[in-house]
Every structure is written in structure tokens, then in C-alpha cells.
Amino acid sequence: MSAFLTLYAGLAREGPGTPEDVAWAAEIAGLAPDAAILDAGCGTGGDIEALLDAAPHGTVTAIDQEGSFIRAVRQDWAADDRVWAEVGDMSDLKGEYDLIWSAGAVYFLGVTQALAAWRDALRPGGAVAFSHPCHFTATPSQQARGFWEGFETTDAAGIDAQVREAGYRTRATRKVAxxxxxxxxxxxxxxxxxxxxxxxxxxxxxxxxxEAEIAAWRAVKDETGYLLSVVKPA
Ligand SMILES: C[S@@+](CC[C@H](N)C(=O)[O-])C[C@H]1O[C@@H](n2cnc3c(N)ncnc32)[C@H](O)[C@@H]1O
Structure with missing residues (x-):
């Protein structure tokens, strides 16, 4: 295993987020207790417990392109037949879901591209909830822009414009605490x-x-971070 995966495959989650974020998104989405949920780019499955709390009689299909992450999910959830984990490409989803949850992974595809690709995988009334890099000021410093080096980052209005371009409407947003x-x-x-x-x-x-990433985030956290958006097809 590479040094990168040795570090990250041993983590409970691969990015920021809280169980409260999941509960909030589930409420905005109007999730039923028996909902079918897809966790797109699930990493090591840090949100699965909260997703099941939001839909205790439902199912969570967890997809990630990284095999070592999926092995960790399968190990953690082997005894729970509500959870199914597989290696896969989230740009090519199979099945139909009431909620597609994606924490910190949509930026690998782009907001508009991901939402367009996921439209046919949503049941009528279904929603997508995703957290995404976002500037919280109109004038982010060079340091704040540098934190997301390699990824085009915009503000909440910019993310909403990308959501609309995909033919969706934003129902609600909040900053990941x-x-x-x-x-x-x-x-x-x-x-x-x-x-x-x-x-x-x-x-x-x-x-x-x-360690440099952690220090960099602490220096810019008031200017930039993740915005969690709950969106539905228009
Ligand atoms: C920053 S991590 C977030 C993981 C998890 N959602 C969490 O919050 O802990 C992004 C994840 O997206 C996955 N990923 C990126 N592109 C993907 C793709 N096209 N298909 C499936 N997974 C992908 C990566 O392997 C990685 O596990």
C-alpha cells in the first residue's frame, strides 16, 4: 500500500463533516425512514452510521473508487445487511435512490457534471446532498485560494449557479462547522x-x-471551507 493510503485508509473519515450535517440534510430532503441512499465517494464510510440513523429501515449503498476504503467499509458493516459497499465510479451510478449523499467528493467531477450524471439515479422526489469547497467572502485572500490549489473554487452563489446549470434547484445550504x-x-x-x-x-x-494542510486550514477557516447543499431536480 502507498504511504498515502497507509495514512488515510486507517481513518474513520476522509474529510470534514458531522452527524448533524447528515441529519439536517435528511430533514431538508424529506427522507423517509425506509429510504434508499447512495453514499457517493464514501471513503472509509464516516457518514454511514448517521445516514442509517436518518433512515433506520432503509439501505445505504456506499461507492468509492479506492479498494482499500471499500474493504474498510465492508469490514465495519459486515454484520448489517442494510449496508452494501462496492468499488465503483460515482460518475456512472446504477440503481435508483431517494438521496444521493456525497461529502467532499463532488469536486472530483464538478458540480454540474455530477448532478447531471446523477439525475437518472434519483427516484421521483429524490434529492442530492453534497459538501463542496466554498469561499465565504467575496474577496478571499491568496492563502485561502491556495488552500484549494488545483480545484476551481467559488462562493455560495457560484455553487448555486452550477446547480441551476444542471437543471436542479437548491433547497437549503449551510456551512460545514x-x-x-x-x-x-x-x-x-x-x-x-x-x-x-x-x-x-x-x-x-x-x-x-x-500537517501542513491542517495548519493552512486553521489560518484560512473564516474565509473558506465546505458548503453543504441540498438540491432537487427543478
Ligand atoms: C475527500 S474524500 C471524502 C470521503 C468521504 N465522503 C468522507 O467524507 O469521509 C473523497 C472520496 O471520493 C472518492 N472519489 C473520487 N472520485 C471518485 C469517483 N469518480 N468515483 C468514486 N469515488 C471517487 C475518493 O476515492 C475519496 O475516497
Missing amino acids: DAGWETYYLGLCARAKQLRPRADAEMTKVLDAA
Whole structure:
């Protein structure tokens, strides 16, 4: 396994978010207790428990392109037949769902592209809830823009424009709270501390990059972060 995966496959989640975010999105989406949910880009499955809390008689299909993440999900949820996890490409979904949940993964496809690709996978009345990089000021500093280097980042109005371009309407949005980032980074720091004493050159580079990311986020967190949007086809 690469140093990157050795670090990240050992985490409970691969990005910021809280169970409260999931509960809030489920309420806005009007999720029924027996809903069929897809977790697109599920990582190691950090949101599955909260998704099942929102739909206790429903199902969660968890998809990620990374095999080691899916193995972790299968191990954690082997005893629960409400959960199905598979390696797959989230741009090519099979099945029909009441909610497509995607935390911190839509930016790999682009908002408009992801929503357009997911339209046929939504049941009538279905919703998509996704968290996405967002600037919370009209004039983000160079440091804040640099935090998302390589990904085009806009503000809430810009994300809404991309949602509309895909033929959806935004029902509600909220900022992923700093607590969601701190929880994620706490797990990352703990895993880094375990790995640091025996780290080779490749692992040292990966750990240094993770620690630099945490410091960078703390410096810009008032200017930029994740916006959680709940959207439905227009
Ligand atoms: C930042 S992580 C977030 C993971 C998880 N949602 C969480 O919050 O812990 C983004 C995930 O998207 C997955 N991913 C990226 N592009 C994908 C694709 N085309 N199909 C499936 N998974 C993808 C990555 O492997 C990664 O696990």
C-alpha cells in the first residue's frame, strides 16, 4: 500500500463533516425512514452510521473508487445487511435512490457534471446532498485560494449557479462547522503520530503534507471551507 493510503485508509473519515450535517440534510430532503441512499465517494464510510440513523429501515449503498476504503467499509458493516459497499465510479451510478449523499467528493467531477450524471439515479422526489469547497467572502485572500490549489473554487452563489446549470434547484445550504474539520483533523493527527516514529522518506513527505494542510486550514477557516447543499431536480 502507498504511504498515502497507509495514512488515510486507517481513518474513520476522509474529510470534514458531522452527524448533524447528515441529519439536517435528511430533514431538508424529506427522507423517509425506509429510504434508499447512495453514499457517493464514501471513503472509509464516516457518514454511514448517521445516514442509517436518518433512515433506520432503509439501505445505504456506499461507492468509492479506492479498494482499500471499500474493504474498510465492508469490514465495519459486515454484520448489517442494510449496508452494501462496492468499488465503483460515482460518475456512472446504477440503481435508483431517494438521496444521493456525497461529502467532499463532488469536486472530483464538478458540480454540474455530477448532478447531471446523477439525475437518472434519483427516484421521483429524490434529492442530492453534497459538501463542496466554498469561499465565504467575496474577496478571499491568496492563502485561502491556495488552500484549494488545483480545484476551481467559488462562493455560495457560484455553487448555486452550477446547480441551476444542471437543471436542479437548491433547497437549503449551510456551512460545514469548524467542529467537523477539527474532528477529521484530530483523527488525521492521531494516525500521523502512530506512523511518524517508523516513517520512511515517502511516509515523512505524506505526513508533512497532512500537517501542513491542517495548519493552512486553521489560518484560512473564516474565509473558506465546505458548503453543504441540498438540491432537487427543478
Ligand atoms: C475527500 S474524500 C471524502 C470521503 C468521504 N465522503 C468522507 O467524507 O469521509 C473523497 C472520496 O471520493 C472518492 N472519489 C473520487 N472520485 C471518485 C469517483 N469518480 N468515483 C468514486 N469515488 C471517487 C475518493 O476515492 C475519496 O475516497
